[in-house]
Amino acid sequence: MTTSQGGGNRYDFKAIEEKWQGLWNDNETYRTTEYDARKKYYVLEMFPYPSGRIHMGHVRNYSIGDVVARYKRLRGYNVLHPMGWDAFGLPAENAAQKNNSHPAVWTYDNIEYMRRQLRQLGLSYDWQREIATCNPEYYRWEQLIFLEMWEKGIIYQKVTTVNWCESCQTVLANEQVIEGACWRCDSPVLPRQMNGWFFKITDYAEELLADLDKLQGWPEKVVTMQRNWIGKSTGLTCDFQVYGSEAKISIFTTRPDTVYGVTFMSLAAEHPLIAPLIAGYEKEQEVRTFVEQIITEKQRKSNEEEPEKKGIFTGRYCLNPFSGKKIPIFIANFVLMEYGTGAVMAVPAHDERDFEFARKYGLEIVPVIMPEGVTLIDRDMEQAYTGPGVLANSGLFTALPSEEAKQSIIRYAVEQHFGAPHVTYRLRDWGISRQRYWGAPIPMVHCDHCGVQPVPRHELPVVLPQDADPGSSKCDPLHQRPAFYTTTCPVCQGPARRETDTMDTFVESSWYFARYTCPRFTQAPLDREKASYWLPVDQYIGGVEHAILHLLYSRFFTKVLRDLGYLDIDEPFTNLLTQGMVIKDGAKMSKSKGNVVDPHDLIATYGADTVRLFSLFAAPPEKDLEWNSQGVEGSSRFINRLYRFIAQNRQFLQKKAASRGEPGESGRILHRKIHQTIRRVTENIENNFHFNTAISAVMELFNTLSAATDPAARDRAEAHIAREAIEVILVLLSPMIPHFCAEMWEQLGNSGSVEQAPWPQFDAKAAAEEQLTIVVQVRGKVRGRLEVPADIDDDELIRLALTDDNVARFIGGDTVKKTIVVKKKLVNIVV
């Protein structure tokens, strides 16, 4: 059985799509070079992980990007539109183990298959620039960047408590822990002490935060998420002297104005001062047991809600440096060692957590911030007051407003040498060590004599071994491969051990957009000139799930690469479009829910153009797209209607030169509609990529064209207008359904391809209406409509409105108080 749809009723999408894909491929139509007279435009979609086959989310993402690329080409830009593969990662290992294959084999097979699928969608990529991050020719440059970052001191190694996923057998970055669970497999994440490599992203915290203001072309939501993630807090660090000891406890607070309300001190269970504090005191053993208990509880906690607040008195006291007041030192389970100093000055009157804790253990509550017109009394307080106010019982600072007091108190602490202004971030350094095989090796060597040494540059790349050691699995991590890690020290030539951790795959995706500008450059990670020409990416498109992880890391890398001298930009992505998910039956498509639609089948049934058209038409790109098989039929029907119209009117449409003279009524309407459509489509794309409304505008034009083309009147003066209409339709739609438009353009006998056609020019005069429908309202309610010439004056309009029968009826006997005329729109009569 043939799947082609010949017979004249439906267009043969299979033949047409294959033909044009072949031509684009053979002619390298989308190959891009630099230094063109045209302005550059770099449009990029987030590159896929080669998981096996493309899914509807890919189709949507890449259709959107392709429309942008094709549109910008038609508008005369030199467009860079590349594609590649985020090819390292755990699924390859899992799949390889299951199939007794090798991750590289599995990955490259998938790339092969998915590349073919992308080609079938007719996406206009410059395939010459394709990259796969698992290729040593890619990651060797990443290793070089690593070495340069190491030299610059942006990389360090430390033993810390890391996020460990037992199921993935690897460490995760903070950003990869979602509600206490692994971002990939959803199993609980446990803390674990380990040595690992870190990127000092916190060195860039301030710039990453400040530059968010430059990202005017980003969705507000993403900017806010990043701002919260960086989490800057400004305040005071200051020291509390331990009573009867030389030791000091350093605290951080964002509320120095409440410092006279401190009634106790809370330490995190992991605080290093606890051991010396309690040593030799009577309750030592009891406290020690409590601390251990809290630490185990913390390790066990996962997605559950907040545990109940609890703590224990250490038996020791410290002194408030401002008031000299002696306060008890507690250990509390809600104090985090990772944030601030791991010690909190507790102000129960003005902090909810401290309030709860104080009430539970019967501790003193001293209100020192009074809201306007209110005097707080500790016994009557039912909750902490956290708002602003005026200071009370605060020594020198009493009666100051709280905002002002913050500054004065910090200044005082500095003068008295027991404190300093301080800024803290929630952002942690990026831990990039992974204990897995399928990733880029970290190019370092450990030598017993010389310590940690970088691999000499001429030895790069440190290649990931492709063969298994005898008797082991193909996916064994590097620390189980003596043939890999046994080496000599680059300094002393003695025996040494290679680093066996691989890099987090997010490192690869943090700079790939830059490598696309010079994917085969062999001298350095980046060709400065080409990178400078193309970057930043003008339009980046991808899922909102990357709002923090990938987009924050890429911003960080851009700044690092700038500081290493490779780039001359501060931010990688000027405009960001976060497209919504593709859902079906109200839920995200997923295998477990069984609601997956495979694009492969759809393309086979309807063709790529229909699939693209539907995914663009059914919703604006930033919203979720509800998949609807009947909607796909509708898109297919529209293209087929266009096809039949052209096929059936070919003769008529050819009479371009023959028609002369004044067009009739329908011709004038059509001509006007053409120009109104050009304006609408152009604006819809330019403003916010609302292809759904752009497409509906073209549908309207086509409806007008079909109605205007009465077979009985075909030889009339309208022929050249009809011809203009169909050409405009084909150009306007060509970014969305490129195969069909290319074919029809050719069949209509145009010289040159539709891709070389100029974007149609909007003519305001041609779009102007000659007759207007004016709405007549009485007291704001529509009571009539008038057909009037566009140039009618207001007085005449009012006169006409008042004579309208229905309008007169609603005015009845009332007197007209006022009339409001809105130009070209309406008349409102107030009675």
Place this chain on the structure above:
RNA sequence: GCGAGGGUGGCGGAACUGGUAGACGCACCAGACUUAGAAUCUGGCGCUUUGGCGUGGGGGUUCGACUCCCCCCUCUCGCACCA
């Protein structure tokens, strides 16, 4: 709890700086063509007792509110003991 963004026909969605709510499409209904169906074409399609009522609910500003202001309900997403 904090932050962000939404709630418009049976459905997806339109509506410019306040000015005809429901464009376009899907579904549905009727008709044409057909032996019949599919496909296609034409017309209809918010609710409704024809006077009205309608953009989550209630108030307000205005000649006029999906749009602006206040209060409330609800959904989605992100963060979540951050001192």
